[in-house]
Amino acid sequence: MNPAPSVIIFTVLSGMGFGYLALLATVHDYSGIAAFWHWFVGYALASIGLAASAFHLGNPQRAWRAFTQWRSSWLSREAWGAVLTLLALAPVALSDWLHLGLPGTFGWLGAGLAVVTIAATGMLYAQIRAVPRWHHWTVPVLFLAFGAAGGCLLAGLRMPSLLALLVLGGMMALHWRVGDGAFARAGSTLGTATGLGGRGQLSVFEPAHTAGSYLLHEMIFVVGRRHVPKLRALALFLSVVLPFLAMLLLPGRYGPYVAVPLHLLGAFAQRWLFFAQAEHVVGLYYGKR
Structure with a gap:
């Protein structure tokens, strides 16, 4: 898919x-102006992230409608969870x-x-059967691992950060390993997509249209295979290895100042790959899979 x-x-x-908000609510006991700034950082990160999601909607002014489908939509559940979390933690802050x-x-309720x-x-993506690479339990666990590692680094918790980074590194490797064979295991081919598989080997003679479309722009994106190992190594090195070394070797409060920016860069690299490598089955209709 085309990474937005x-x-x-x-x-x-x-x-x-x-x-980070979960840890502030349960582990740290900041007070006064220090508490204000720590809570401000947590709320700012969560709010900026949520605001950014609205820009990917076709009609951002209708974002409120996401809250109406909580019975069946993980997007709606995520939206409600975010609002309830921010409201529940406001009295604690x-x-x-x-x-x-x-x-x-x-604090424990909000956490x-x-x-x-x-x-x-994470379940927003794990629920999508049309993207086999995502349709696996490792996706929400990976999102939780990133949340735990990022929160621990921001909180400056040395041992929890080291443990969380080790778990995150393992989950990244597992997610990549499982995901690389997911499309083949799903058994989706041009024959199954068109229902003509019984007639023999199929190929695309002409695409459905020659002009650009939402499907071509959003759902069909191919990362060069030679670039994938380099990007994965970069993501793992920045998000896990360097922050781990920073928290392990740097004294006192200096570790988080180095580890957090590096971890963020690695997280952005991993998340770009997460979307760029997502092979949507609609690509079969265009001979792209």
Whole structure:
């Protein structure tokens, strides 16, 4: 699929933001002006990510309609989860800032909603059978791993960050390994797509249209095979290896200052590949798969 910058920004920043908010609500005990700035960063990341998602809609002014389909749509569930998380954590943030002494139960509720929101974002893609590479449990788990790693790095938690980065590296490798053979395992071919497979070997004589279309622009994108290993190595190196070394070797608070920007760059690289390598079955009609 053609990687849209808005969706990449949405999934990366919102995942890190909600991961950080969950930790602020349960682990850290900042107070006063320090609490204000930490909560501000978490809310800003989550809000910027969510706002970016609206730019990928055909009619952004109708984004509110996403909230009406929560019974059947993971997009709607993700939208509700995001709003409920931000609302549930607002009293906790105010309590930390203004020394109100709110019970910790409120923080755990909001943290649980944050985790559910990240998982729902992953399920937006894992539910799509037409993209075999995504239709697997590793996708929501990978999103959760990125949220945990990004949140721990922002929070400056050394040992949790190291563990979360190790898990993230393993999940990235597993997702790539499973995804590379997913299209073949799905058994989708030009014959199954057209229903003419019983007539022998098929090939595309002429495309359905010669002008550009939404399908050609959004659903059909091919990454050169020689570039994939390099991009994967870059994503793994930036999002996991270098942040791990920074948190392990740099003293005190300096680790996160180096690790967070590197991890973000790696997350953007991984998420670009996540969309660019997604082979939609509609490409079969154009002889692209």
